[in-house]
Amino acid sequence: MKCPFCGTPSTQVTDTRENDEGNIVRRRRRCLSCDKRFTTYERIELKMPQVVKKNGSRSEFEREKILASMKLALRKRPVTAESVDEALDRIESTLLALGEREVASEQIGALVMQELRRLDKVAYIRFASVYRNFEDAKEFSEVIRELKPPRAPRREPQI
Missing domain, CATH: 1.10.246 (Serum Albumin; Chain A, Domain 1)
Structure with a gap:
């Protein structure tokens, strides 16, 4: 995952949590280059009609x-x-x-x-x-x- 601040591809996951339904994963990340933190979300992608x-x-x-x-x-x-x-x-x-x-x-x-x-x-x-x-x-x-x-x-x- 690239850092949205400096573009460096090396980031570290500091915390991972699922929502109550278990269909979204929230990850807190830290850039190893500029040391800024940001959040990413993962969700299942299904093909809608x-x-x-x-x-x-x-x-x-x-x-x-x-x-x-x-x-x-x-x-x-x-x-x-x-x-x-x-x-x-x-x-x-x-x-x-x-x-x-x-x-x-x-x-x-x-x-x-x-x-x-x-x-x-x-x-x-x-x-x-x-x-x-x-x-x-x-x-x-x-x-x-x-x-x-x-x-x-x-x-x-x-x-």
């Missing part, structure tokens, strides 16, 4: 694109970055578990909506308005109605 867009074109799966759209929906909402990362990890895990070489962008959008619904109802509605291309207020009210739990039947007081 190709994304098939509505127009039929294909592109690489980009976690950053999903993150950007989720952040936009979650703007000024009380959701932690850690929760968003966990949601993204669940989306990626679901896509990998499908075992498909290609996945429709609509399927990814549905997974994002599912995660946003779990994280924050307002962000869910924001994302849904763009994803489903709402035309009027009626469509907003329909989505809000979906979010409301069904009412329990009223019981008459017993005398």
